[in-house]
Amino acid sequence: MIDRIKTLLKEVDELKANNAEELEALRIKYLSKKGEISALMNDFRNVAAEQKREVGQFLNELKEAAQEKINTLKEEFSNTGNVDTDIDLSRTSYPIALGTRHPISIVKKEICDIFARLGFSIAEGPEIEDDWHVFSSLNFAEDHPARDMQDTFFIQHNPDVLLRTHTSSVQTRVMEKQEPPIRIICPGRVYRNEAISYRAHCFFHQVEALYVDKDVSFADLKQALLFFAKELFGQDTKIRLRPSYFPFTEPSAEMDISCNLCGGKGCPFCKHTGWVEILGCGMVDPNVLENCGINSKIYTGYALGMGVERITNLKYQVKDLRMFSENDVRFLRQFESAN
Numbered sequence: 001m002i003d004r005i006k007t008l009l010k011e012v013d014e015l016k017a018n019n020a021e022e023l024e025a026l027r028i029k030y031l032s033k034k035g036e037i038s039a040l041m042n043d044f045r046n047v048a049a050e051q052k053r054e055v056g057q058f059l060n061e062l063k064e065a066a067q068e069k070i071n072t073l074k075e076e077f078s079n080t081g082n083v084d085t086d087i088d089l090s091r092t093s094y095p096i097a098l099g100t101r102h103p104i105s106i107v108k109k110e111i112c113d114i115f116a117r118l119g120f121s122i123a124e125g126p127e128i129e130d131d132w133h134v135f136s137s138l139n140f141a142e143d144h145p146a147r148d149m150q151d152t153f154f155i156q157h158n159p160d161v162l163l164r165t166h167t168s169s170v171q172t173r174v175m176e177k178q179e180p181p182i183r184i185i186c187p188g189r190v191y192r193n194e195a196i197s198y199r200a201h202c203f204f205h206q207v208e209a210l211y212v213d214k215d216v217s218f219a220d221l222k223q224a225l226l227f228f229a230k231e232l233f234g235q236d237t238k239i240r241l242r243p244s245y246f247p248f249t250e251p252s253a254e255m256d257i258s259c260n261l262c263g264g265k266g267c268p269f270c271k272h273t274g275w276v277e278i279l280g281c282g283m284v285d286p287n288v289l290e291n292c293g294i295n296s297k298i299y300t301g302y303a304l305g306m307g308v309e310r311i312t313n314l315k316y317q318v319k320d321l322r323m324f325s326e327n328d329v330r331f332l333r334q335f336e337s338a339n
């Protein structure tokens with residue numbers, strides 16, 4: 001019997017388990033009621049009285065060694081993160097590392113929410129567009145430079161399939177289908193063939209607004225712009241409109257806001273002018289209305305469009321535009337509190 005115990009002692013010492021099931025099998029083999037050690041305990045009754053002491057000591061040693069070995073193997077599992085027999089499978093998997101909203105999404109939503117409060121609803125259009133919706137319907141002349149391959153991405157050299165260069169294409173898509181009154185806000189991604197640098201990218205985001213109804217005037221546009229600027233940048237914000245040119249609006253303007261970094265006093269960011277440009281706007285050109293089947297004698301409208309990255313830069317002073325598309329969580333996590 002002592003020999004048998006010694007063999008088992010050696011065996012136990014060399015035990016190995018690769019997973020929880022194997023470990024459980026070992027426990028059953030050695031320590032369970034029907035296991036090796038129990039069997040030896042039973043045989044122990046038949047051991048001659050004069051040998052009982054010696055055999056008993058060996059037996060105890062074996063029992064302890066087996067117990068200890070199984071415990072050690074178990075601990076190894078929990079330390080290495082392997083499946084533990086004690087694991088609670090009903091436990092929730094929290095804490096889950098939650099992501100944060102992208103700064104562009106935060107600002108885009110903020111812009112849309114402000115216009116929603118003025119009664120605008122969201123409209124969307126395709127990013128892969130045709131010439132009509134991006135250029136022709138919007139009154140772009142045949143030889144307008146934006147139609148050049150250098151500015152616009154065309155697909156497979158087909159000049160009628162291109163990546164939209166602005167969200168103004170959604171204006172046309174909606175006006176073709178819907179009768180006025182139309183009051184829409186169109187957020188979306190746009191593409192331009194630009195060399196990538198800290199201040200330009202080949203894709204970025206815009207938000208477009210369009211309001212078409214009877215008697216819509218430039219005064220309505222100006223009031224909406226003032227409301228928008230104050231809501232987005234704070235009630236002290238001032239706006240200024242400068243005459244400009246866009247093929248699809250007449251008259252056209254660009255809107256500046258008082259620099260929110262220096263409060264209008266002048267700083268490097270606003271190039272010491274106290275003003276920063278944030279959007280283009282104007283009264284929808286009657287040609288555009290007619291192109292979409294809307295009677296320009298009855299209806300008028302205003303439109304405006306802005307770059308979301310530019311506004312985000314203004315709000316959060318992001319110096320390098322490339323940060324927005326690099327997916328660096330150290331950058332992205334900084335906007336958590338703005339969620």
Ligand code: DAH
Pocket residue numbers: 165166167168208209246249279280281282303304305306
């Ligand atoms: N589409 C113009 C751009 O990408 C922005 C713009 C200007 C949109 C004036 C408008 C507008 O709706 O009225 O630069």
